[in-house]
Amino acid sequence: MTYNTILTEVDGKVAVITLNRPQVLNALNDELMDELGTALLGFDANDNIGCIIITGSDKAFAAGADIATMAKYGFGDVYRGDFISRNWEEIKKVRKPVIAAVSGYALGGGCELAMMCDTIMAADSAKFAQPEVKLGIVPGAGGTQRLPRAVSKAKAMDLALTGRMMDAAEAERSGLVARIFPQSDLLKEVKAIAKTIADMPLLTAMMVKEAINAAYETTLSEGIHFERRLFHACFATNDQKEGMAAFIEKRAAKFTNS
Numbered sequence: 001m002t003y004n005t006i007l008t009e010v011d012g013k014v015a016v017i018t019l020n021r022p023q024v025l026n027a028l029n030d031e032l033m034d035e036l037g038t039a040l041l042g043f044d045a046n047d048n049i050g051c052i053i054i055t056g057s058d059k060a061f062a063a064g065a066d067i068a069t070m071a072k073y074g075f076g077d078v079y080r081g082d083f084i085s086r087n088w089e090e091i092k093k094v095r096k097p098v099i100a101a102v103s104g105y106a107l108g109g110g111c112e113l114a115m116m117c118d119t120i121m122a123a124d125s126a127k128f129a130q131p132e133v134k135l136g137i138v139p140g141a142g143g144t145q146r147l148p149r150a151v152s153k154a155k156a157m158d159l160a161l162t163g164r165m166m167d168a169a170e171a172e173r174s175g176l177v178a179r180i181f182p183q184s185d186l187l188k189e190v191k192a193i194a195k196t197i198a199d200m201p202l203l204t205a206m207m208v209k210e211a212i213n214a215a216y217e218t219t220l221s222e223g224i225h226f227e228r229r230l231f232h233a234c235f236a237t238n239d240q241k242e243g244m245a246a247f248i249e250k251r252a253a254k255f256t257n258s
């Protein structure tokens with residue numbers, strides 16, 4: 001499928017979606033979010049794909065929502081058009097692991113998009129911010145809710161009230177980013193991580209993702225209960241039998257995703 005604002009690539013069992021509005025540092029507009037959702041759900045439905053990467057350019061993962069677009073809108077436009085809610089939730093429907101590979105700017109909606117992914121791997125050039133306050137708006141795509149859960153209330157307040165940028169090292173120290181790589185190695189390294197994940201039993205990897213994401217949505221005891229039932233369910237899979245037999249027989253497992 002061809003798109004106007006993204007590029008897609010398949011590398012073995014790994015799908016790569018590259019945001020592609022370089023002239024505006026990958027600023028996010030409605031067309032891009034529609035196309036991103038279509039690509040994500042397409043790869044999620046593809047049995048040959050085990051892990052999905054979203055990335056941008058060296059200079060920008062995404063410099064936020066398209067300000068030139070937003071500047072034209074009033075309350076009626078965004079409220080009646082249900083902007084953001086209309087097409088941002090697609091990524092939450094994706095059941096396979098999604099990795100954000102961030103180089104350069106991840107600002108505003110760019111940081112929010114990265115936080116909607118299951119994990120964030122960053123280049124040493126990465127810079128994260130929620131600078132919306134400087135534009136007279138609050139973050140509108142989950143930044144005020146996901147950032148404090150990722151880095152603490154104190155750090156989230158600092159970032160969202162000052163609009164300052166946080167570099168990759170601070171982002172990793174704060175827990176927003178899982179790992180940092182030299183910019184020139186980012187995509188190679190993240191593809192290797194994604195291949196490792198895609199080589200895991202798919203049903204189990206999907207259950208791991210679902211269980212961890214549930215922690216953001218429920219109480220500890222409910223989350224433990226949910227995890228326990230998934231743990232019990234694993235014992236109905238061939239992959240649990242194969243995984244444990246392979247360990248005992250000291251050989252590589254041959255998972256069948258069943």
Ligand SMILES: CCCCCCCCCCCCC[C@H](O)CC(=O)SCCNC(=O)CCNC(=O)[C@H](O)C(C)(C)COP(=O)(O)OP(=O)(O)OC[C@H]1O[C@@H](n2cnc3c(N)ncnc32)[C@H](O)[C@@H]1OP(=O)(O)O
Pocket residue numbers: 023024025027028029030033063064065066067068069070073078083084105107108109110112131132135138139140141143
């Ligand atoms: C409600 C309706 C939304 C419509 C779309 C709905 C779906 C997607 C949006 C969902 C998210 C909304 C909620 C979110 O919380 C809100 C935001 O994200 S607000 C925006 C936050 N981002 C910023 O404030 C960053 C703005 N950019 C900068 O500060 C600087 O560009 C930079 C990143 C520090 C880089 O500076 P420089 O290196 O000097 O480069 P330039 O500034 O010259 O930029 C080059 C070129 O790119 C254009 N550009 C950069 N950022 C944006 C942007 N966010 N929107 C539009 N265009 C952008 C810049 O204008 C230059 O273009 P040129 O002048 O060369 O034509």
